[in-house]
Amino acid sequence: MDTDKRIRDGFKSKWGFILACIGSAVGMGNIWRFPILVSIYGGMTFIVPYLIFVFLIGNTGVVTEMALGRFSKGGPVKAFGRCTELRMNNKKIGQGIGVIPVGGSLALAIGYTCVIAWVFKYAFMAISGDLSNLGVNLDNIGYHFESTAQAFGANIWIILAILTSILIMSFGIANGIEKANKLMMPILFVLFVSLGLYISTLPNASEGYRYIFTIDFSGLKNPEIWIFAFGQAFFSLSVAGHGTVIYGSYLSDKEDIPSASRNVAFFDTIAAFTAAMVIIPAMATSGVKLDSGGPGLMFIYLVKVLNSMPGGRIVSIIFYLCVLFAGLSSIINLYEAPVNYIQEKFKLKRPLATVVILVFGCIVAIFIQAIVSDWMDFVSIYLCPLGAFLAAVMFLWVLKKDQALEAVNMGAEKEIGRFYYPLAKYIYTILAIVALIGGAILGGIG
Secondary structure, eight states, X not given: OOHHHHHHHOOSSHHHHHHHHHHHHSSHIIIIIHHHHHHHTTTHHHXXXXXXXXXXXXXXXXXXXXXXXXXXXXXXXXXXXXXXXXXXXXXXXXXXXXXXXXXXXXXXXXXXXXXXXXXXXHHHHHHHTTTGGGTTOHHHHHHHHHHHHSTTSSHHHHHHHHHHHHHHHHTTIIIIIIHHHHHHHHHHHHHHHHHHHHHTTSTTHHHHHHHHTOOOGGGGGOHHHHHHHHHHHHHHTTOSSSHHHHHHHTSOTTSOHHHHHHHHHHHHHHHHHHHHHHHHHHHXXXXXOOOOOTHHIIIIIHHHHHHHSTTHHHHHHHHHHHHHHHHHHHHHHHHHHHHHHHHHHHOOOHHHHHHHHHHHHHHHHHHTGGGHHHHHHHIIIIIHHHHHHHHHIIIXXXXXXXXXXXXXXXXXXXXXXXXXXXXXXXXXXXXXXXXXXXXXXXXXXX
């Protein structure tokens, strides 16, 4: 069986594809970034502009990258090459440019490998009871995390994260990635909702809900809120020129891309909102102000909160399992583009390509543990928005309009509205540039 036939096998069902895309989008940004921004910028005062940008990007950027992948039946290298071949009769130009988002995907996957390793460790500690034994002293909890996140501090957990990813990805798209997401995503949502219901019964949780649903209309005049809302929506929806493109390449020609894009945007937003409904009220029960994100939230401050609440051990197990499922679904998506690339480039079988890329990722991850925060900042600030910009240029500017619209509308029950093409070509492309410039000015995804 040749490489193209293996790729064409793709997703077996509409919801398998949607759940995989949701899995790629639902990641650390939803859990350790969104709740902090909601807290810092005043609940609904932040959520309203965030929803506006999710609607805009979901109906332009996500559609664009899905359609680009399906149109070319390949990852970024093949997709970009197909675009320049049709327009310039030279596929090598596009293929050369397509290496950039593939490299960005691999770099982001390597950074995520370190973070998922920490999640594996903390999930294990929650189950064993070692997490509860850390108590509520922030110095003690912080010292333990620092020893985990230092150079070579989580080697065994990195190896475990890689082996788990290899196991899932080696089975291919339908039997590996699709089945894994069909299992993990529903469980994640059920566990998170259950966690939210339990926390709602705790004293002072209502203060958290009250804050979330507060809106300060004068605050909407603050441009900083709109900038951060846009940045969060952009990164949360996983538009970076690689993950959504490669999953789109496995999508059947009969599937409705605009509908699938709306579903992905909707459920990704639900996941982010659910995380906020869990984390902000949980912090309120302990009287802790939620004003810092990143690893410090999930591996230090929340540990104190969870250890101080009734039933904290059970809550910790559920929470870190949720984070683990979210992280695994994201990391297998991030590794997929480079795995697909070396399959196409060197005609390797799927299991061998998976082992080659993920073993390389494992080795690099082990050596960058002490600088993973800076590593992730660099990738999120520069490579992700650059990849999104390049994908938009290829599909909306290099391809002809009728070719792009035909790719989007293939399999759709109803042709996409006339607003899509001008919004995507002009507004979304500008937004991708803004994400690149704004990220460099304001910092990474945190």
